[in-house]
Amino acid sequence: MKDTAINLRPGNAFMHEGKLLVVVKNEINQPGKGASVAQIEARDPLVGTKTNLRFRTQESIERADLFETDYQYLFETDGVYTFMNNETFEQIEVPGDIIGAPKAYLQEGMICAIQTHESAPINVTLPKTVVMTVVEADPVVKGQTQSSSYKPAVLENGERVLVPPHIETGTRIVVHTADGAYSERAKD
16 A cells, blocks of 8 residues: 555554565654655564664655454463464464563453564554552651652562552552553552
8 A cells, every 4th residue: 555654653564675664753854945854763573673764755655554453462481472362262472572661561361452464463552551569669658748759669560660659568550551650549
């Protein structure tokens, strides 16, 4: 499918010189004289290398066909994560570097969206939030107000997060999977 370079957004995949690339960042530069250009930072998901490209904004590019399917997370072995399609029971293995930092928040049975290109996994999207238990937190200090400061805490997966002062060890909290930030106390 043909498209123009100005329409590329982070997460979009396109073909360039016979290679599949996924957009990481796209900046449109408008010089005082001449045509606008799209400065694109792209990643090769199969190799893991990053490339910087420049296109005229109206230059034609070929968008890649990606298929997104929901898979259930099963387990991890030596940095390779195994997922299963609940409809066909087909299993797919995804290297940890494709998942990135959010892999710390994967939980057994979690449903994730996996994008594939020619049966090769390109991107894994976790749910926006996940409920985790705080296993270590400083005690509550009398006189601290709820919104004045945050304190460090350790989650059950070993990740560190800043939480409000009223959160104690054993409390279940909601955490954003994209950046690991505290959202709220879990309602369960």
